[in-house]
Amino acid sequence: MSGNPEVGPSKQKKIWGKLIKPADLLLVLFLVAVSVAALFLIPRGGDVVEVTLGGKTVWKGSLTEEKTIFVEGKYHNTVCVGEGSVWVEDSDCPGEDCVHMGKISGGQIACAPNGMLVRILTEGEGGADIVAE
């Protein structure tokens, strides 16, 4: 402004200015907000349902689709997939614990008498475990 090329302490102080400005706080809060918002953007459609009978995969598919699977083993389970959850609709096994598990959107439902297992696999699960050094 003054045309003085000399860069002295006063100018220096001006450049670094106050050590904390209002915009700093906004910037940092914005970044934190973005990171929290990003959590909701993690694709949930990646979840996969796997139905196994005696260790063998009977059916595998996305949690988002609508599907009814009839599992024929020693007993009979009717597994339904829909609206982002999975449940055992009907079973002729003793106890019917699997039916009582209700709808799940994570974890697993087991029908021990039939040897049936419904699992929800989150995308990437079972992949290589890495530990940051």
Added chain:
Amino acid sequence: MWRNEGTTRKLARIALLSAVAIVLSIMENALTDLVGFALPGCKIGLANSAVLLALYTVGLWGGAFVGLVKILTSFFATGSVTVLWFSLAGTVLSVCGMWLLLAFAGRWFSATGISGAGAVLSNWGQLAVMCLLGESGLYLYYLPLLTVFGALLGSLVGFVTGLIVQRVPLFHGKKSEL
């Protein structure tokens, strides 16, 4: 600032700040071992102070060079290629981010905010590498925690760097010996 200074001066400044980065990197590695920070990838980011100073006083290439020195130092100190990828991604993102903020919005932000943003970007870059290496998006659940820590520690480092610049005559313009 220092627009009138010659190339030699800049070179000397970069060299000095590189030395600072090396010392701080080694100190940081020792500290991380000592304190054993529970969060992997979460460091105080002391060496970022030197990168910040280089960005302020020499510009983008100064910052990039000091950043490179920082990366190589932590690589040689730990001998781990994984660490190399982590710090490469983190440093590239943070140096670019801090420079952009400084160049285009420098008048609104102080060193505190710019350093905080740089640390957050560095953590984001490292998390991205983590997701790629682990082939899993699950690590993203770690994001808010890393961001909060990065913001706090990065801002602190920036604040202290700003304090040093204000108090130490070495950084004051043409009369400086730097």
